[in-house]
Amino acid sequence: MSRLRHYACGSTTHDIGAMFRGEQRVVREFPSGVFLYDSDDGRRVLFDTGYVTGEWHTGWRGAAYRRLLPPRVTDADDIAAQLRADGVDPATVTHVVLSHLHPDHVGGIRRFPGATFVLTEGVLRTLAHPRLRSGVLPGLFPGWFASASRTVIADSMFRVTDVRGVEVRAVDLFDDGSYLVVDLPGHADGHVGALIDGSVLLAGDAAWGADLLDATARLRPLPRAVQHDADDYVRTAALLARLAAVGIRIVCSHDPLVSRELLP
Numbered sequence: 001m002s003r004l005r006h007y008a009c010g011s012t013t014h015d016i017g018a019m020f021r022g023e024q025r026v027v028r029e030f031p032s033g034v035f036l037y038d039s040d041d042g043r044r045v046l047f048d049t050g051y052v053t054g055e056w057h058t059g060w061r062g063a064a065y066r067r068l069l070p071p072r073v074t075d076a077d078d079i080a081a082q083l084r085a086d087g088v089d090p091a092t093v094t095h096v097v098l099s100h101l102h103p104d105h106v107g108g109i110r111r112f113p114g115a116t117f118v119l120t121e122g123v124l125r126t127l128a129h130p131r132l133r134s135g136v137l138p139g140l141f142p143g144w145f146a147s148a149s150r151t152v153i154a155d156s157m158f159r160v161t162d163v164r165g166v167e168v169r170a171v172d173l174f175d176d177g178s179y180l181v182v183d184l185p186g187h188a189d190g191h192v193g194a195l196i197d198g199s200v201l202l203a204g205d206a207a208w209g210a211d212l213l214d215a216t217a218r219l220r221p222l223p224r225a226v227q228h229d230a231d232d233y234v235r236t237a238a239l240l241a242r243l244a245a246v247g248i249r250i251v252c253s254h255d256p257l258v259s260r261e262l263l264p
């Protein structure tokens, strides 16, 4: 039996009314989700890695980021610590898929030196030229990351794929349909999600929440301005809404989830 488990690795808080036009002014907590997929045949695939714990060592860029999106993170939020507490040796993780490179998604990379990292061409473009506007803090990446084992997904590798009548652009990571890396452009260059066992779509930061897909088109100017491509971001939210309508469970990285197990 395959399994998909969720771990919240730190969180941040935002006022929904300050982010979207037409929403109530309610401060909501946004946990940073990390997702572990265990396949039938022994692969262990992590989707994102959560916030970095401890000191960031990221200088003024890090200070600017933290002022805009103040993180709440303790040592207990570390993904490696949470996996161990759940009976999973972090060294047994075979692959780490990164949706994109923002600090709340890459903090735990340093815990997986033996894994193969699955990275898109767009993510590598960003890594090669990190700018403050792209929200990437080079200080968060361990020195060995540049030479880590990797699978690179080129832009040209995405194939139009039918998911219950909805067309998505996807790469079948293991050629068995269990793990589709799905192109979800807009939030960051090369941003991707993952469709697991044809039923659960890990959507990364394609939207602020599965319940906020409709609100995405009402994003206020500042949160809109920090998207890599705001028009693509709105189109991607509409795609997610169509997938939800045909019964795909959409799980955004910052959704609060009740249950750790995400597959039936």
Ligand SMILES: [Zn+2]
Pocket (backbone or CB within 6 Å): 100, 102, 187, 188, 205
């Ligand atoms: Zn992000």
